[in-house]
Amino acid sequence: MLTYLIQGLVFVLSAPLVVGTLHWAKARLQRRQGPSPLQFYRDLLKLAGKRPVEPDSASWVFALAPVIVFACYATLGFVMPQFYLPKAGVAPAGDLLLVLYVLGLARLALGLAGMDAGAPFGGLGSSRELFVHVLAEPTLLFVVFTLALKQQTTDLVQIIEQHYRAGFLGIYADPPLLLLLLSMAVLAALEAGRLPFDNPDTHLELTMFGKAIYLEYAGPQLALLEWAEALRLTFFLTLLLNLFGPWLLASPQNGFLVNLALILLYPLKLLVLILGLALWEALQVKTQLRAVVTPALTALAIAIIAAVLVVAESYLL
């Protein structure tokens, strides 16, 4: 329990650094000097000190939404290992379906807030946010379904453990799991609002999914939303790392020194992913809103194929 608590705290506190590093790396790729990786913390502090202004037409739903969004994404950090995988059976609430619905709850809260502001752009943002939800939900569900077919459980920690035991070839020589990796990578980009689905660096919030809703927010509430967004990105990166590189997690099976090395490796492996993402985003352009459907549905198709393959395997074996 304690290990999850510590890891969750690390997750929540380090998420701004992840996004800060990403901003810095992208700037370097564009041959700009770029902001320091710590800039995100400074922004959050600055926003936290400001007095929030709310639209006249908004109600308490608008004020509560950032809190719920933040709590949802923060929760995800406490139910999943970040760098240390303790012995089985102590994950607090790590059911994958629950995770999926918590992601949805954040979307719902944000969507309601967009409608609540009474602003012309918030509604557009809500509409897009929920559209993404509709596109992502079947894929998420089929990813979970495939994992459940494969590992006989929907418990995230148990799945990670089984991946741990399966060994490198057990995962990377397994076609359904490779397909899942592909599908989840697309899904993560969609869910976390990254390119090519949404351009997080634009200043045209009106063209974006969730950010069109942020337009009416200010002060601590905006800070919560920005922080939540950083949490979301970090969650998806860590999830991919956990499922497809569980051996890099420290665990009681290893000796002390190995574990220490693995824990120190944690920021490094995140950094590799961040650099990869930065490179990817430097080469991508944003697709048109309605064309988002094609890659999203491709991810769904891949997930379905993965599930079919798992079933076919069980036929053959």
Add this chain to the structure above:
Amino acid sequence: MGWLDGRTFALLTAGLYVLGAVSGVLVGTRDQKWGTRLSLACALAGSLLVASGAARFWLVGEPMAQGLTFLPLVPGLEGKFPALNLDLYVDRLAALFLLLTGLLSAGVALYSFAWLADQRKPHRIAAFYNAFVLSTCLLLVVNDVYFFLVALECITLAFGYLTLYRHNRLLERPAVAVSVAEMEDAKRAFKVYLIASHAGVVLVSVALILLTLLAPGASFDDLRRSPLSADSLAAGVIFLLALLGFGIKTAMAPFQSWMGLTHPYLATNVHALVSSVIIKVAGIYGMIRVFFEFLGPPAWWWGWLLLVLAGLTALVGVFSAITSRDLKTALANHSVENVGIILTGIGLALLLVAEGDVPSLAALAMTAGLYHLLNHALFKGLLFLGTAAIENRTHTVELERLGGLIRRFPWTSVTFLVGAVAIAGFPPLNGFISEWLTLQALFAGQHLLHEARTWVIVGLFGVLLMLALAFGLTALAFVKIVGEAILGAPRSPSVLAQERSGDVPWAMRGVLGILAVLCLLLGVLPGLVANELTRIPQELLAGGPALSLGTTATTLTLAASTGVPGYTAQLSMLSFLAVFAPPLLLAALASARRRRAQGPVWTCGTPYRPEAMQIRGGAFAYLIWAWAGERRRGVVEAQDEPVPWQLALSDGRYVRDFFRRVASVSIRRLLAASQRFGDWFQDGDIRHYLAYLFIVFVLVLLVSVLAGGLG
């Protein structure tokens, strides 16, 4: 309750409802106010009796049937007409439905004291409400085919009158204010209901009569001993007939269209009861009885068909819901969707009984369906009563004319919001638990996949896909509904002007509050109810081991030990809340630390016009339509159709409802064919009529000779 045996209890309850119906009409014609009150008081008392009786029965135990034979109605005829012996039979399945009917109906009755006060001729609604609830309860406790069909027909008749509500209201308004189209729509509701409902009743009748012919008698006890086997043709035919009949009654796809055409024309308080409980009594209750009890061991394709239709129902329901432009239609269409989710559980259970060797998995699937049924009764009741409250305050249910209610009617709006989050299936409310159970049952149903037919696998995949889409779309639909109706700024100055000030009366608030709390309780303490519900599959799927869903109230565990090979899953709401609450509280503290200032919305510097600048529902769902096709430009033409199939999304766009279009075209063809036949048959030539007489005469002779020969 020693002094009160089952017979007296039932008579007392029925008497209260009859008294309510009669007094509503008789007293109401003299004094509308007191007639309505008396009638509603009877309904309230009767419903509370029903609920308490069902609850007590649930706690005490055994299915009971004996000693409840009421009739002979006519002295001297005992035993000669078995159809006149009204046997009552209650088991846990019936008790669950009775409990829900009683609870919701009591809530609606209490609510209606205030709600009906400003309606025209409220005593009639109250009186027919009594008759309606009584026939529903009768359907649930009868134990033979004859009375089952009688009760089904009684429901249809009482309900038929209630669908005239809108029509009657329009009649009372000055003629200028009512457009022809409006009147036509209101009349159509009645016609469509009668036709759809009777189509269902006829199919159910044929199925039950066939069952009776094959069984030793017409009592349900006889049917339970029916010797049908799974692969017999008769069982298949009866299954199909019952599926169609009950499917029409419960608005299963592809017969769901009548619901959206009929239910919105009910009085909103009645609509709450109908949508949350009654559609499932008439359909799903009947399905479970017939499929699991009367038909013997099922064939694999029964469950498969039901499952696939269930997924389709969920998807179609939610798609029609996002086209709806008023609250009642939208919610009625969401009922279709939820029926789909419930039927997924039931269908999967049926499939697993036929295919699987793991009975506890079938029990899990059925429990999931029943849990969703219970949940749906609660949150749909809540949403509809919330709609009634909105209607009571603002005099409209059109989404595009509402808005900003949360600041003027906080109680109504907050409870409505709770209902919306519950129906969208998000934790920690109850909708999430039953969706979780349904999905887990589908996942765990993978054990089927190892041995099963390819079709079963395709079916499971398809259902999962359709459900996933439906779940996602429900969230979208409710952000749209809540966002338009409750949140934001008021969208129509005229509605704002005619609005009543202050939230609804306390009786109405109380009912809303209780339902909202129940939604939360069933979400946070799922183990409490889920474990009780497992006793229903235990009774129905005889021989199956008990399914234990975890031990604590807040945790649901599907462990390998429950019989599902190797499959484990755990949902612990308490630990979820324990993890969720601290960041929530901290963030709330952080954001509440500074006083907030108010400012105008950013509108690029132009003056803010809330009625024009907020997004509307049609535009909100536009991306979905842009993706799902079928969207057309232009206004909806005046439709000279039996069933209108162009649904306006906004003033310039519409979609075409495939199912309604098919219904419309087939009705027109059927009418044309029957006209042609009529013209040919009734050609006015006296010689032909004489020939008809002769043919009938010969037929009668033949039949009587044959029957005599056989006898």
